[in-house]
Amino acid sequence: MESSDQEKAVAVIMVGGPTKGTRFRPLSFNTPKPLFPLAGQPMVHHPISACKRLPNLAHIFLIGFYEEREFALYVSSISSELKVPVRYLKEDKPHGSAGGLYYFRNIIMEDNPSHVFLLNCDVCCSFPLTEMLEAHKRYGGMGTVLVIKVSAESANQFGELVADTITNELLHYTEKPETFVSDLINCGVYIFTPDVFTAIQEVSTHREGQANIRHLSSFETLQSPTSRALPVDFIRLDQDILSPFAGKKQLYTYETMDFWEQIKTPGMSVKCSGLYLAQFRLTSPHLLAAGDGTKSATIVGDVYVHPSAKVHPTAKIGPSVSISANVRVGAGVRLISCIILDDVEVQENAVVINSIVGWKSSIGKWSRVQADGDYNAKLGITILGEAVTVEDEVVVINSIVLPNKTLNLSVQDEIIL
Amino acid sequence: MKALILVGGFGTRLRPLTLSVPKPLVDFANKPMILHQIEALKAIGVTEVVLAINYQPEIMLNFLKEFEKKLDIKITCSQETEPLGTAGPLALARDKLIDGSGEPFFVLNSDVISEYPLKEMIDFHKGHGGEASIMVTKVDEPSKYGVVVMEETTGKVEKFVEKPKIFVGNKINAGIYLLNPSVLDRIELRPTSIEKEVFPMIAGENKLYAMVLPGFWMDIGQPKDYITGLRLYLDSLRKKSSAELEAGSNIVGNVLVDESAVIGQGCLIGPDVAIGPGCIIESGVRLSRCTIMRGVRIKKHACISSSIIGWHSTVGRWARVENMTILGEDVHLGDEVYSNGGVVLPHKEIKSSILKPEIVM
Numbered sequence: 001m002e003s004s005d006q007e008k009a010v011a012v013i014m015v016g017g018p019t020k021g022t023r024f025r026p027l028s029f030n031t032p033k034p035l036f037p038l039a040g041q042p043m044v045h046h047p048i049s050a051c052k053r054l055p056n057l058a059h060i061f062l063i064g065f066y067e068e069r070e071f072a073l074y075v076s077s078i079s080s081e082l083k084v085p086v087r088y089l090k091e092d093k094p095h096g097s098a099g100g101l102y103y104f105r106n107i108i109m110e111d112n113p114s115h116v117f118l119l120n121c122d123v124c125c126s127f128p129l130t131e132m133l134e135a136h137k138r139y140g141g142m143g144t145v146l147v148i149k150v151s152a153e154s155a156n157q158f159g160e161l162v163a164d165t166i167t168n169e170l171l172h173y174t175e176k177p178e179t180f181v182s183d184l185i186n187c188g189v190y191i192f193t194p195d196v197f198t199a200i201q202e203v204s205t206h207r208e209g210q211a212n213i214r215h216l217s218s219f220e221t222l223q224s225p226t227s228r229a230l231p232v233d234f235i236r237l238d239q240d241i242l243s244p245f246a247g248k249k250q251l252y253t254y255e256t257m258d259f260w261e262q263i264k265t266p267g268m269s270v271k272c273s274g275l276y277l278a279q280f281r282l283t284s285p286h287l288l289a290a291g292d293g294t295k296s297a298t299i300v301g302d303v304y305v306h307p308s309a310k311v312h313p314t315a316k317i318g319p320s321v322s323i324s325a326n327v328r329v330g331a332g333v334r335l336i337s338c339i340i341l342d343d344v345e346v347q348e349n350a351v352v353i354n355s356i357v358g359w360k361s362s363i364g365k366w367s368r369v370q371a372d373g374d375y376n377a378k379l380g381i382t383i384l385g386e387a388v389t390v391e392d393e394v395v396v397i398n399s400i401v402l403p404n405k406t407l408n409l410s411v412q413d414e415i416i417l
Numbered sequence: 418m419k420a421l422i423l424v425g426g427f428g429t430r431l432r433p434l435t436l437s438v439p440k441p442l443v444d445f446a447n448k449p450m451i452l453h454q455i456e457a458l459k460a461i462g463v464t465e466v467v468l469a470i471n472y473q474p475e476i477m478l479n480f481l482k483e484f485e486k487k488l489d490i491k492i493t494c495s496q497e498t499e500p501l502g503t504a505g506p507l508a509l510a511r512d513k514l515i516d517g518s519g520e521p522f523f524v525l526n527s528d529v530i531s532e533y534p535l536k537e538m539i540d541f542h543k544g545h546g547g548e549a550s551i552m553v554t555k556v557d558e559p560s561k562y563g564v565v566v567m568e569e570t571t572g573k574v575e576k577f578v579e580k581p582k583i584f585v586g587n588k589i590n591a592g593i594y595l596l597n598p599s600v601l602d603r604i605e606l607r608p609t610s611i612e613k614e615v616f617p618m619i620a621g622e623n624k625l626y627a628m629v630l631p632g633f634w635m636d637i638g639q640p641k642d643y644i645t646g647l648r649l650y651l652d653s654l655r656k657k658s659s660a661e662l663e664a665g666s667n668i669v670g671n672v673l674v675d676e677s678a679v680i681g682q683g684c685l686i687g688p689d690v691a692i693g694p695g696c697i698i699e700s701g702v703r704l705s706r707c708t709i710m711r712g713v714r715i716k717k718h719a720c721i722s723s724s725i726i727g728w729h730s731t732v733g734r735w736a737r738v739e740n741m742t743i744l745g746e747d748v749h750l751g752d753e754v755y756s757n758g759g760v761v762l763p764h765k766e767i768k769s770s771i772l773k774p775e776i777v778m
Contacts, residue, residue, distance in 0.1 A: 022765055025778045029436075400778070404427040415776040417432035417760065 008058040009133070011051040011117040012101060015044060017065020017091075026385040026402050027266050030359060032066050035074060038269055039276035039338070040304040040322050042074065045291070046276060047119045050127030052082050060086040060112035062121075063100050096316045099235035100202040100384035109194060116196065118237075120188035124272035126258040126279060127189065135168070136191045139252040143196055145170060145242065146189035147253045148260045152180060159186035159238050161246075163253040170251035173242040184253070186238065187260050196241070199250075203240050208232045218264055266356055267374075267381035273339055274320035289317070297329070330365075337373060347392070355382040357405065364392035371398045379413055418463045419514050420523035421495075422454055423506060424470045430639040433745030434727055439473045441527050442480055444710055445575075445637060446650050446691050447675050452484060454525050457533035459490045464521065466490060469506035491580045504611035507596075508604040515598045526592030528648050532632035532653055534592070540597045541628045543737045545572065548624035550595040551616070552635040553588035563612050567627045574625040577612055584640040591630050621741035640743050644706060644723060648689040669705075681717070693728075707738075712774075716752070723754075727763070741772070 001259045015034040018378050034044040041049075044062065051060055062071060071088040079086045087107075095103050101118060108116060115136070117129060125146075136144040147161055160181040162172040174181050207230070210305055235241070245251050259275050261268060280287045281302055289305040290299050297311040301319020305311060309327040320337040323329065327340050332349040339356045346352065346363045354373035363369060367390045374380030385403035390396055395410040428440030435443060451510070455466055470477065474494050495510040507514070509526065514522050521542060523535065531554075542550040551574070552567045559581065566575045566586045578585050588610060588739055603615055619625040633653055635646035651671035654661060663672040670688025674680065678692045681700030682684035682742045686692070690704045693711040698704070703720040712729040715721065720731050724742040732738060733752035742756045745763035750756060760776030761767060765777060 022762070022778065025762065402429065402432065405429055415778065417429060417776060 007115075008056045008111050008113040009054050009082055009115045009117060010059045010061065010111060010113040011057065011119065012061045012063060012104075013044060013047050013051075013107060013119045013121050014097060014100065015062050015064035015066065015071075025266075026383060026400060027269075027356065027358070029403060030386050032070050033263075034062075034064070034066075034396075035071075036269060037322065037324060037341070038124070038263070038273040039280060040306060040324065041276075043263060043269075044074075044121045045078070046124070047121060047127055048078060048082070048086065050129055051117060051119075052084060054117075054129055057084055059108075059120060060084060061104065061108060062086065062088045063091060063104060064088070065091055065094075067395075070170070090311040094234065096230075096234040097237040098200050098203075098241050099233050100233060101237075102197060102204070102351040103233070105197045109197075114193065116190060116192045116194065122263045123188045123260070124263050124268075125187060125189070125256065125260040128254075128256055128258070129189075129191075132189070132191055132254045135254045136252065139168065139192075141169075141252045142245070142250040142314045143190055143241075144252045144254050147184045147255050148187050148257075149183050150185050152183050155180070155183050155185055159242070160184065161186060161242075161253060163255075164391040168252050168254070168274070169249060170242065170246045170253050173238065173246045175238050175243075184255070186242070187256065188262075190237075194253065197245055199241060199245060203235055203244075204232055265376070266290070266383050267376065269337055270320075270337060270354065270356060270373075270381050271375045273322050274302070274337065277304055277320060277322065291317075307393065354380075356384065358384045358386045358388060360386055361388045361389050361390070364394060366393045367391065368395045368397075370396070374392055379415075418461075418520055418522065419465045419467065419516065420458045420463045420525065421467045421469055421507060421510055422525045422527050423503065424451070424468050424527045426471050428638070431643070431761060433743060434725070437728065437746040437763055439470075439476055440638075441468070441477065442658060444693060444708075445530065446647060446654075446673055447693050449480065450530075450637070451527055451531060454527065454533070454550055455484060455490065455492070456525060457535060458525075459488050461535045461539070465489060465513070466492050466574035467510045468492065468494045469497065469501075471500055483598055494632065500608060501606075502608040502610050504604050504609035504615045507601060507609060507611075508606040508609075511601050515601065519598060521595050521597045524594040524596060525685060526636075527635065528636050529592040530650060531591065531593070531630055531634045534631055534666065535593075537631070538593070538595050538628060541572070541626070545626045547573075547619075547626045548597045548622075549600055549616070549619050549626070551625065551627050552591040552593035552630045553627045554591040554630040555587050556589050557587075558588045559584070559589055560753060564588065565590055565627050572626045572628055573618040573623060574616070574627050576620060577617055579613070588627065588629065591733055592636070593630070593632050635658065640725060643725065644689075644708070644741070647691060647708060648706065650688055651691075699734075742771075 024307045033164045035042040051057055068090050068254040075086050075088050089104050091100050132143045140187045156177055161184045162182045164171055182325045211360050228245045261272050263269055263272050289303045291299040297313055298316040299318050303318040304322045306325045308325045309323045311329040312331040314331045315329050315333040315337045321335045323340045324342045329346045330348040332364040334351045336353045338352045341359045343360045344357050349366045350363045351368045353370040355371055361384050369382055371382040372380050387404050388401050389406040391408045394407050399411050399414045405416055424441050428435035431440055442449045458466055474496055485492050532618050564578045564581050564586045565588050633649035635642055635649055637646040639642040649664050655671050663765045665682050672687040672690045674692045675690040675693045678696040680698045684702045686704045689706045692709045695712045696709050697714045699717040701718040702715050705722045707721050708725045710728040713726050714731045716732055716734040719736045721738040724738050727745045730744045730748040732750045735753045736750050738756045740758040742758055743760045745761055747764045748761045749766045751768045755770040757772055759771035761777040
């Protein structure tokens with residue numbers, strides 16, 4: 001059976017913006033978060049390559065608040081590399097997660113797609129889009145939400161969903177509830193048919209109508225001020241679309257049994273880089289490094305080394321290490337669970353554990369850069385910003401160092417401005 | 418006459434302010450730091466100022482063009498490609514500093530504020546006939562710095578002692594030099610320290626003289642010293658041209674307010690406060706020992722002391738801000754929030770109190 005020419009798909013990836021991204025400092029001083037490398041590839045590259053696996057993918061759109069020039073180079077190079085048009089669309093003001101999609105609907109619908117994929121850039125998962133699409137077609141609804149089971153204690157940090165165990169229909173949705181509703185949470189990956197745009201418009205019109213009601217009853221004054229205050233074109237996907245349309249046979253769920261994380265902090269990027277490296281072991285093992293200490297360095301576990309990087313054969317690298325372009329790793333170095341960014345020099349016998357070493361930094365001989373590895377703690381991963389010099393024999397533990405600093409004394413549990 | 422200002426690098430000690438602008442452009446007493454020095458140089462007839470920098474010349478250049486026009490003085494940049502220390506930049510800027518006239522040139526450290534008695538320094542230099550003159554200033558704790566050991570009557574410098582363990586003198590290098598062009602022949606184009614290599618050489622030949630700096634001196638390269646420096650500066654301004662300072666029933670001590678700033682009813686402002694252009698201080702606000710940068714709004718009933726509030730920030734109603742709180746650019750402190758020494762990076766909203774000194778990224 002031929003796949004119909006009419007069954008085109010487009011993907012929309014929400015990449016966020018700079019003012020919202022203060023959590024990703026100090027790394028975000030140099031690079032927009034979506035372009036920060038995980039497992040050797042920019043963060044946004046992972047959902048993009050997942051989309052590329054879809055049949056009949058016509059276009060990929062990145063929607064965000066960054067200046068166009070920050071994405072111009074990446075977008076043109078990835079378009080020619082993957083041979084699918086990738087375009088960055090800048091929102092002029094916040095429209096909410098659904099509002100942004102609606103705002104650009106004419107551009108998104110240009111290729112007349114039958115399915116629109118919506119993904120959040122800061123989600124780390126296996127993106128099982130092809131399987132999800134098959135399920136979506138079976139369900140026949142307006143939208144399908146990717147969900148995952150988490151521990152009951154952590155569920156209230158996310159959007160919780162209740163789904164019918166037989167039909168997988170989305171029955172109920174609530175965002176960050178105070179009491180336990182469900183251990184199934186929203187992964188931030190969706191498939192919609194074009195009628196989602198009609199649904200968004202309905203919400204917008206309804207809200208406009210509400211705003212026109214001048215007389216506020218005493219009941220309405222008790223309602224949450226935020227829902228009254230939202231502008232007409234600010235539509236949130238979760239509260240304004242998923243919640244009201246739940247239980248109406250329009251929305252369905254697809255559960256993933258693979259890994260899922262949100263990349264909100266720099267610390268999490270070390271964890272997620274490791275998850276993607278582990279995934280490469282299964283999907284593209286040729287990308288991973290190998291070596292046993294004879295002709296090339298000893299490699300333990302999943303490690304990515306950029307082709308231009310030079311690693312001394314007496315170094316031992318891994319598990320969970322990603323080494324970017326032009327890095328030089330000297331003799332006797334030990335690297336564990338870390339991300340080493342472009343142009344870094346790691347000198348002889350240094351040790352780096354649970355850390356991110358920023359672009360152009362220099363790690364001195366016998367120095368030690370490490371952290372506990374608690375990805376959610378403020379200082380659980382040591383982060384060295386751009387051009388930081390750690391002098392010989394200095395120890396840096398559980399600290400964050402802003403760009404252009406030289407450490408000639410050991411530090412622990414500190415933020416160095 | 419020419420001058421070189423050593424601007425140096427990233428100004429990391431003045432972060433988070435220097436995350437928004439290069440250090441020479443950080444405002445001090447409502448004026449970019451470097452403008453204080455350029456104006457002092459212009460006042461004694463310097464026609465060209467060279468800025469030795471190793472960072473962000475593009476941002477500086479726009480401002481410099483503006484200063485050039487306003488002050489009618491030539492300003493150029495000499496950019497280091499690698500850090501050259503405290504003397505190397507002079508060698509790098511050699512061609513700009515020597516004009517064949519044989520006149521000495523000034524070298525200033527950009528972090529220093531003082532009264533800049535440059536005319537007196539020229540007279541002193543001509544008087545002793547040596548090759549180089551440096552300003553020294555008396556400090557209480559000389560062991561923190563490099564001490565200049567000199568003959569009290571003539572000012573002839575005998576030697577430099579870095580962080581001495583026993584008392585050898587209480588005068589330290591104030592970072593203001595007047596040098597004959599021949600000094601440039603002693604400096605190679607490589608990372609060099611003027612205190613460790615060049616000056617000791619000249620002192621050894623009995624050609625280096627030190628003048629004790631009259632008036633105040635402060636290195637304002639870090640927030641604590643910046644706040645102390647403002648007190649000293651405003652004290653000095655009171656003596657020289659007190660008309661520039663604010664007066665009124667709601668003013669205590671020395672207070673500098675830009676003419677475009679607005680102050681509400683029932684406030685008590687001072688001592689030692691600088692309020693920048695376009696600021697709005699709402700009613701019932703108490704400010705003491707603080708700097709309020711351009712475009713800041715301080716809401717009603719707030720109380721701020723010993724702190725620096727960065728450009729375009731807001732401080733909420735009834736907020737209390739004290740103990741070396743530094744708010745970067747565009748930081749918004751919510752109503753009723755307490756900040757005890759919070760250091761907040763740019764573009765943040767603070768909704769809950771900071772109970773002990775902490776960096777908020």
